[in-house]
Amino acid sequence: MTVLELREVSKSYRLRGFLRQGPELQVLAGVSLSLRRHEILGLVGESGCGKSTLARLALALEKPDQGEFLFLGQPYWRLPRRERRNLRPRLQAVFQDPAASLNPRMRIGDLISEPLRLQGVSREETRDRTLKMMEMVGLPEEALSRFPHQLSGGQRQRVALARALITHPEVVVLDEPTSALDVSVQAQILNLLLDLQHRFGVSYIFISHDLPVVLYLAHRVAVMYLGEIVEMAPAADLEKPGLHPYTELLLASIPGERKKRPVAGEPPSLLRRPYGCVFHPRCPEARPLCQREKPPLRRVSREHFIACHRR
Amino acid sequence: MEGGTLLQVQDLVLGCRGRSYPLVGTVSFGLRAGEIFGLVGESGCGKSLTGLACLALFPSGVKPLSGRVIFRDTDLLSLPEEKRRKFRGRHIGLIFQEPLNALNPVFTVGHQVEEVLELHRGLSGEKARRETVRLFSEVGLPDPELRLRNYPHELSGGMRQRVMIAMALAGDPDLLVADEPTTALDVTVQAQILELFLELRARRGLSILFISHDLAVIREVADRVAVMYAGEIVEEAPREELFSSPLHPYTRALLAAFPRLGTRKLEVLPGQVPPPGTWPRGCRFAPRCPEKIPLCAEKHPELKEIRPHHRVRCLRV
Missing domain, CATH: 3.40.50.300 (P-loop containing nucleotide triphosphate hydrolases)
Structure with a gap:
């Protein structure tokens, strides 16, 4: 069952210019994805x-310029405000830097229980659920009366997780949640994320620049390039051949083994979005067709989609 | 030793x-x-x-x-x-994580490398310029001569890091x-x-x-x-x-x-x-x-x- 869906969403921002309007920056160009119940995408x-930007749309923090955002089967932005407000708590977020997203003047206990208080849950129940939640994310009871700056980065991320999960949401969007953490702490948080996903039966959208981390956690993976999804596949499929050339470049760029790699420039600016296939200027297999025509996201096997003329 | x-x-x-x-x-x-x-x-x-x-x-x-x-x-x-x-x-040359903090935003990257060449190797004028172009091409900057006149903010992250490496190499x-x-x-x-x-x-x-x-x-x-x-x-x-x-x-x-x-x-x-x-x-x-x-x-x-x-x-x- 699908819990969240983005259908052909686009999003542009107007850049601020001096005395006149700046150019328009298209950040998302017709992106579709769906998240199933209990899935990690x-x-x-x-x-x-x-x-x-996709994360912000999936969190209903921003409205797409075009396309539809469906949450629990309902067209979110076409619902009356009151219904939208009821749906909101069922969508939660955890960001990269918990120091920036946690109010520094609130105590940990209040930070974690705030979503419950907003829902009008009784004082005793709030306390019980907060303590239980803290135990589940591995925070000691003493942390209750501390402030965010008194905790380590890993502990702060545990607070952010507890706060996100305490209302039993349907979906949690995790935007680079371990990128600021040390390796040993990252492993703790990644395993905790898996554990909590099992316990709560929640679905995650897990965003990261780090492919090995994504492959460790996710069931399905969407590879994005210049505002488009160029490949969507079950995580296990990314270990097989026949991938999108950009996915292949990402995999080959993972450091660790000294092997010669194709040098393939840098991603161009969004202001100079290539015509045709967005990846063609860096693609070792590009043909004239790739410069002219944009390849559609095509199904190559049951759950595997690739946007490439050459695959 | x-x-x-x-x-x-x-x-x-x-x-x-x-x-x-x-x-x-x-x-x-x-x-x-x-x-x-x-x-x-x-x-x-x-x-x-x-x-x-x-x-x-x-x-x-x-x-x-x-x-x-x-x-x-x-x-x-x-x-x-x-x-x-x-x-x-x-x-000894030094390279940091963030070239934007190490490069001076108000001077061209060419000027900044030439400065190092003058300080450490006594090169100036045309000689310094030629050596900068050589260093830029050594570190893989595309169109090294055009890069001389770029300011740090005009370059991508990867190119800035290449400039910083060129600068670290300037003293040989x-x-x-x-x-x-x-x-x-x-x-x-x-x-x-x-x-x-x-x-x-x-x-x-x-x-x-x-x-x-x-x-x-x-x-x-x-x-x-x-x-x-x-x-x-x-x-x-x-x-x-x-x-x-x-x-x-x-x-x-x-x-x-x-x-x-x-x-x-x-x-x-x-x-x-x-x-x-x-x-x-x-x-x-x-x-x-x-x-x-x-x-x-x-x-x-x-x-x-x-x-x-x-x-x-x-x-x-």
């Missing part, structure tokens, strides 16, 4: 690919 | 004004000519301070409490500041200290810059002290690797040996916690790195160590050579 791509 | 050693750090201890405990120490290692030496560890382990100390640079408040940093035959720490400054740039140094030089870059660009470091080493016979938190990056470039934990080196070995048969429990835990392609289960190392001032008296890793014995809490282990070129700081090994 990984979203991977380099900076500027639009993955964080 | 063994033959071919370019830089020798001996018993280095760094402290901080107003604090009674050390921030780094005791650290000893040697860098051979033409070698890429990787320094890896989690945040707060002291790897960046150690890297800066190799240029006799200390952030404000930090000072060496003991030890020597010997480059060829000169102890950098005993030189007066003026002489140290001449040494840096000319013999023998050693580069690169502190997380690819951490701010996208993976596909990171791969290119890592390749560039390997090329530069092969072409110029440079030695590189490569500092990173990223085990995969270190594995990609380093010939020898030292793992730091809580201000000291806990293991040092040739690259292949460190990754295939790590001996220190911390190295092993770090490798097991690092996601690679095909990882099915990440092993979790509980707890976190103790900050300076809270280091345990015995082995600094003992409180988190799955293999500790009672003695570990008592006795601070020495960095011992277990096999040829493989040093480990553990009582159990």
Whole structure:
């Protein structure tokens, strides 16, 4: 069952210019994806690919210019305000830097329980559920009366997770949740995320620039490039041949083994979006067709989609 | 000193004004000519301070409490500041994580490299310009002549990092200290810059002290690797040996916690790195160590050579 769906969504921002309007920046160009119940969908791509904008749309923080955002089967932005407000708590977010997203003047206990208080849950129940939640994310009871700056980065991310899950949401969008953490702490948080996903039966959209991390966690992976999804596949399929040339470049770029790699430029600016296939200027297999025509996201096997003329 | 050693750090201890405990120490290692030496560890382990100390640079408040940093035959720490400054740039180049902070936004990148050439090699005018173009093409900047007139903000992250590498090479140094030089870059660009470091080493016979938190990056470039934990080196070995048969429990835990392609289960190392001032008296890793014995809490282990070129700081090994 699908819990969240984006259908052909586009999003542009007008850049601020001096005395006149700046150019328009198309950050997302007709992106579709769906998230199933109990699923972890990984979203991977380099900076500027639009993955964080996609996160904001999936969190209903922003409205798409075009396309539809469906949450629990309902067209979110066409619902009356009151219904939207009721749906909101069922969508939660965890961002990269918990120091920036947690109010520094609130105590940990209040931060975690705030969503419950907003829902008017009784004081005793709030306390019980907060303590239980803290135990589940591995925070000691003493942390209750501390402030965010008194905790380590890993502990703060545990607070952000507890706060996101305490209302038993349907979907949690995780935007680079472990990118600021050290390796040993990252492993703790990744395993905690898996554990919590099992316990709560929640669905995740997990966004990261780090392909090995995404592949460790996700059931399905969407690869983004310049505001488009170029490949969507079950995580296990990314270990097989026949992938989108950009996915192949990402995989080959993972450091660790000294092997010669194709040098393939840098992602172009969104202001100079290539015509045809967005990846063709860097693609080793590009043909004239790739410069003229944009390849559609085509099904190559049951759950595997690729946007490439050459596959 | 063994033959071919370019830089020798001996018993280095760094402290901080107003604090009674050390921030780094005791650290000893040697860098051979033409070698890429990787320094890896989690945040707060002291790897960046150690890297800066190799240029006799200390952030404000930090000072060496003991030890020597010997480059060829000169102890950098005993030189007066003026002489140290001449040494840096000319013999040792420095590359940071974020080139935007290191490049001056109001001058063209060409001008900034020419300035270094004038300071360290006495080149000026047309000569400096030609050498800058040569350096730009050496570090793989496209259209090097056009780049001369670019300001830092006009370049992409990868190109800025190439400019910074060109600037570090301008004094024709023998050693580069690169502190997380690819951490701010996208993976596909990171791969290119890592390749560039390997090329530069092969072409110029440079030695590189490569500092990173990223085990995969270190594995990609380093010939020898030292793992730091809580201000000291806990293991040092040739690259292949460190990754295939790590001996220190911390190295092993770090490798097991690092996601690679095909990882099915990440092993979790509980707890976190103790900050300076809270280091345990015995082995600094003992409180988190799955293999500790009672003695570990008592006795601070020495960095011992277990096999040829493989040093480990553990009582159990």
